[in-house]
Amino acid sequence: MxxxxxxxxxxxxxxxxxxxxxxxxxxxxxxxxxxxxxxxxxxxxxxxxxxxxxxxxxxxxxxxxxxxxxxxxxxxxxxxxxxxxxxxxxxxxxxxxxxxxxxxxxxxxxxxxxxxxxxxxxxxxxxxxxxxxxxxxxFGQGLKFLDYPDVYVYNIDPNLLEKLSIEEKDGKLYMPVVAVVPSFLMGSGIGSTSMGTGDYDIMTADKKTLKKYGLDKLRFGDIVYIQDHDNTFGRCYRKGAATIGVVIHSDCKYAGHGPGVTTIMSCAMPKIKPVIDPDANIAKILKIGRYRE
Structure with a gap:
């Protein structure tokens, strides 16, 4: 790549x-x-x-x-x-x-x-x-995919990006992720145009919905796919868009909040596809945190 x-x-x-x-x-x-x-x-x-x-x-x-x-x-x-x-x-x-x-x-x-x-x-x-x-x-801001100009990359060291096992097929990028987050669960942080800083939250007030989508056991460092969310120039809903992020802080008790996700990749068009992989976690990939050797 x-x-x-x-x-x-x-x-x-x-x-x-x-x-x-x-x-x-x-x-x-x-x-x-x-x-x-x-x-x-x-x-x-x-x-x-x-x-x-x-x-x-x-x-x-x-x-x-x-x-x-x-x-x-x-x-x-x-x-x-x-x-x-x-x-x-x-x-x-x-x-x-x-x-x-x-x-x-x-x-x-x-x-x-x-x-x-x-x-x-x-x-x-x-x-x-x-x-x-x-x-x-x-090291990392300004990173681009030379063959995928519509896919925007933020907030990730290129050496880590190379370890994510992304596959190229039929003009699309297939990204290993722990889970797919439906668009309606994203809360605090929507509307922000500060893509190079901060995060936004997966809302967790509805426990049954979290369990339904396999989000109730997310870990710090998990890589997730946010469906129909465009983070190219700001955080918003857009049908067919996709955003990839990393879980960075814990669940929260406030309305509209939950585990925070820092954006690392986004596309306004359906050019990023999720591949479910329970090992898609930066701690496992980098051998840090609970997976430090």
Whole structure:
């Protein structure tokens, strides 16, 4: 499969670990129940890519290490730049503190919070502190399929893309995915035009529908096919379109929310086809998180 990988630039971006925030007050779930639980940010020791995205006593929990450039200026240009440049599969390296020199892998970016998520081995997590800085060799934005100009690629390291076992047949790309998500289940994040940052959510209030489509056991890192969704220039419904994404954060209790999906590929026409593969998970492919050797 031909790409423009040799024309991409690799640029350093650097962030720090997010300090978890909380109001200390109850929130209200989609079914009217109050809850007060851990959420985003920090160093999450026991939740990793490869784990189930459901069942945690948390809301929007992020696996591994949550990072940001400036926690007090989430909407600033430099913060947006940090989120944009970091691509799934990029190498991340600790550049301060006791874990200095340790390497990890970017696993997604979370919209709203504007966090970049990174997986590190357990021995590195034990050495990290909230004051540590992490440098990412950003590489991937601008990636294109030279023979498929209608298929747009975002937020993925080309070296990871090459490991996804995509097949070309009859002018279409056949993509291994864990599950197919029907268009009507996509919620928070629809309408965003920021395709190079953030994510959008699979709504999970209807448990029977989730089970019907085999989505109730999605894992962090799972690659999914979103049916009839066009993410080429913004997130919208379009019959026949297709979007490929990676599950990056956990289920959520708020109405319109659920596991977050970072876009890695989209086409407004039916040129991407799903091939169900339970092993289509970036943790398995990269041997990180729960599948680290």
């Amino acid at each position: 031909r790409t423009n990988k040799d024309k991409l630039v690799m640029i350093s971006v650097q962030g720090t670990i997010v300090r978890p925030e909380h109001s200390g007050r109850h929130s209200v779930s989609h079914d009217g129940k109050p809850f007060m639980l851990p959420g985003t940010g920090g160093i999450t020791y026991n939740v990793k890519v490869g784990d189930c995205a459901f069942g945690w006593e948390a809301d929007h929990v992020e696996p591994g290490v949550s990072t940001i450039l400036d926690q007090d200026k989430r909407d600033s240009g430099p913060n947006r730049g940090y989120n944009f440049y970091a691509c799934i599969g990029n190498e991340a390296r600790v550049v301060s503190g006791d874990a200095k020199g340790a390497k990890g892998v970017v696993t997604g970016h979370h919209g709203g919070a504007e966090h970049v998520l990174i997986d590190f081995p357990d021995e590195v997590l034990e050495k990290l502190t909230l004051d540590d800085k992490i440098l990412i060799k950003s």
